[in-house]
Amino acid sequence: MTNILLINGSKSAPSKSQGIWEYAIMALAEQGVKTALLSVRDLPAEDLVFWKYNSPNLEQPKALLTDAQAVIIATPIYKASSTGLLKTFLDLLPQKA
Ligand SMILES: Cc1cc2nc3c(=O)[nH]c(=O)nc-3n(C[C@H](O)[C@H](O)[C@H](O)COP(=O)(O)O)c2cc1C
Numbered sequence: 001m002t003n004i005l006l007i008n009g010s011k012s013a014p015s016k017s018q019g020i021w022e023y024a025i026m027a028l029a030e031q032g033v034k035t036a037l038l039s040v041r042d043l044p045a046e047d048l049v050f051w052k053y054n055s056p057n058l059e060q061p062k063a064l065l066t067d068a069q070a071v072i073i074a075t076p077i078y079k080a081s082s083t084g085l086l087k088t089f090l091d092l093l094p095q096k097a
Pocket residue numbers: 010011012014015016017018076077078079080081
């Protein structure tokens with residue numbers, strides 16, 4: 001079964017991006033696609049900002065990425081850029097991730 005990781009780059013809760021993901025998860029499930037949702041706002045900010053790549057808190061999010069066959073990212077735009085939270089998470093990923 002296809003396994004897709006959805007990443008929500010929003011810092012907010014409730015979040016409009018989250019609403020989009022909830023709809024997408026439902027639509028993908030109807031197609032038989034398995035999804036996992038990762039909200040960067042749920043990750044420990046200090047680990048992200050100080051680039052604690054080996055933090056045990058990041059093991060599960062990294063495992064979700066490793067297991068995924070595809071990744072879809074949705075992020076709100078603030079001042080013509082994706083969120084800083086999302087950027088700090090993507091910066092942690094290995095070069096060839
Ligand atoms: C301070 C601020 C700056 C924003 N800048 C942009 C922007 O440059 N371009 C854009 O299309 N939307 C911009 N927006 C709108 C947000 O991207 C939009 O409200 C988004 O849906 C919020 O998503 P969320 O509810 O998942 O956090 C901005 C909103 C705020 C509050």
